[in-house]
Amino acid sequence: MMEWRDQGAVLSMRLHGETSAIIEVFTAQHGRHSGVVRGGASRRMAATLQPGTQVDVTWRARLDEQIGSYRVEPVQSRAGVLSDRLALAGLNATCAMLQIALPDREPHPQLYRASVGLLDALQASADWPLTYLRWEMQLLEELGFALDLRRCAVTGSREDLAFVSPKTGRAVSRGAAGEWAARLLPLPPMLLGQGPATPVELAQGFALTSHFLTKGFEPLLNGKPLPEARSRLLALLLPKN
Numbered sequence: 001m002m003e004w005r006d007q008g009a010v011l012s013m014r015l016h017g018e019t020s021a022i023i024e025v026f027t028a029q030h031g032r033h034s035g036v037v038r039g040g041a042s043r044r045m046a047a048t049l050q051p052g053t054q055v056d057v058t059w060r061a062r063l064d065e066q067i068g069s070y071r072v073e074p075v076q077s078r079a080g081v082l083s084d085r086l087a088l089a090g091l092n093a094t095c096a097m098l099q100i101a102l103p104d105r106e107p108h109p110q111l112y113r114a115s116v117g118l119l120d121a122l123q124a125s126a127d128w129p130l131t132y133l134r135w136e137m138q139l140l141e142e143l144g145f146a147l148d149l150r151r152c153a154v155t156g157s158r159e160d161l162a163f164v165s166p167k168t169g170r171a172v173s174r175g176a177a178g179e180w181a182a183r184l185l186p187l188p189p190m191l192l193g194q195g196p197a198t199p200v201e202l203a204q205g206f207a208l209t210s211h212f213l214t215k216g217f218e219p220l221l222n223g224k225p226l227p228e229a230r231s232r233l234l235a236l237l238l239p240k241n
Helices: 079-083 085-101 109-124 128-142 174-183 199-216 228-237
Strands: 002-016 020-027 031-037 054-061 069-076 161-164 171-173
Touching (some): 002 031, 020 054, 031 054, 079 085, 109 128, 128 199, 161 174, 199 228
Parallel strands (some): 031 069
Antiparallel strands (some): 002 020, 054 069, 161 171
């Protein structure tokens, strides 16, 4: 009999048969991992199995490759976001992005810590949209598509970085961009730690991550767009033209 215990955040829940549910949990040591919860369809278990809920899980299976079963104990409810339309959209986007991005059962401890911090921030911080944007940057880095914003790809300078190459993900200074500026992506100063996140800069930041997430996840998306939950978040978050 295989067994382990871990803590994580519920990403999704779907009914399984008449009384059970299958949940996906992003765990600290075992990555994105599914399991059957006996009695998970009951009203009593409904709150515990909601996406975003922090849980202690014990997983058991006869063989490692089987889906196995979970025993679940609640650790922290994040139901506070239910009364906040924008924060709820942020939670749903976070869970949806982790579902498509993470390989099954592969640990990502740094991303796990960042994801738990983001889920906590949704209830506690008015600045969480910038936290979410930086989390998407970390998601890119964790999966091998990191942007290099440290210095200009052309001159090596750290000064006046204003653009990002859509091909390489490397920063370009304003002076080095020249006539190619229109073909480059704007680099908002707040991603360099320069000033607060204005609505326009947030829009530029999400344009950056959208481009590279779509590019990096193309094999996973198979021609489909990024998750609808993320699109709904951006529609609520970004200024209308």
